[in-house]
Amino acid sequence: QVQLQESGPGLVQPSQTLSLTCTVSGGSISGGAYYWSWIRQHPGKGLEWIGYIYYRGSTYYNPSLKSRVTISVDTSKNQFSLKLSSVTAADTAVYYCASPYKARFDYWGQGSLVTVSS
Amino acid sequence: QSALTQPASVSGSPGQSITISCTGTSSDVGGHNSVFWYQQHPGKAPKLMIYDVSNRPSGVSNRFSASKSGNTAFLTISGLQAEDEADYYCSSYSSSSTLVFGGGTKLTVL
Numbered sequence: 001q002v003q004l005q006e007s008g009p010g011l012v013q014p015s016q017t018l019s020l021t022c023t024v025s026g027g028s029i030s031g032g033a034y035y036w037s038w039i040r041q042h043p044g045k046g047l048e049w050i051g052y053i054y055y056r057g058s059t060y061y062n063p064s065l066k067s068r069v070t071i072s073v074d075t076s077k078n079q080f081s082l083k084l085s086s087v088t089a090a091d092t093a094v095y096y097c098a099s100p101y102k103a104r105f106d107y108w109g110q111g112s113l114v115t116v117s118s
Numbered sequence: 119q120s121a122l123t124q125p126a127s128v129s130g131s132p133g134q135s136i137t138i139s140c141t142g143t144s145s146d147v148g149g150h151n152s153v154f155w156y157q158q159h160p161g162k163a164p165k166l167m168i169y170d171v172s173n174r175p176s177g178v179s180n181r182f183s184a185s186k187s188g189n190t191a192f193l194t195i196s197g198l199q200a201e202d203e204a205d206y207y208c209s210s211y212s213s214s215s216t217l218v219f220g221g222g223t224k225l226t227v228l
Contacts, residue, residue, distance in 0.1 A: 046221045047219040048219065062216065063214075103209065103210070108163035108165075
């Protein structure tokens with residue numbers, strides 16, 4: 001059973017870069033035809049897809065965030081990461097990592113609240 | 119890409135059935151069989167309830183069923199139970215290998 005765990009700062013200053021890591025356990029990040037995704041949820045709002053990465057490195061991003069988002073994978077650490085640059089208060093949200101397919105998410109992390117504030 | 123359209127809220131009494139709609143376009147719901155439904159209880163991560171339009175993952179109650187007609191997908195919950203009270207989100211694979219979610223529907227069990 002694959003388990004996911006987000007980690008990273010809970011507070012980020014405006015204009016800085018938000019960085020989160022998702023650690024995968026119970027399976028290899030490069031062990032199958034899996035995709036690794038990031039999704040966020042603004043407080044009291046719905047889900048927003050951020051993007052996904054295939055373990056070999058191909059990425060797809062939400063067009064509305066594409067200019068600010070980078071998703072990468074570190075197979076040696078069995079982790080994948082999210083970087084969101086030039087953040088504003090509008091980026092305050094719970095960030096989830098999820099897998100295993102492009103659009104089907106059987107596995108979710110517990111979520112990581114990131115607040116953008118000075 | 120625009121979010122899929124769901125009703126903000128639905129309600130039903132225990133034992134009754136309810137249906138939640140999810141309307142998109144021919145670029146997402148209508149053009150792909152990759153439509154999904156998630157259940158989210160407060161403070162929890164979403165849980166996959168339906169995949170590929172109408173399939174239930176192992177462990178999901180058969181009280182949950184789903185279908186699609188044109189650009190609209192539907193989730194039906196029969197025999198409503200108190201534990202079904204949650205937010206429900208649809209999602210669909212979309213053009214250019216992207217994914218779009220619905221705005222979510224709050225289900226209240228009266």
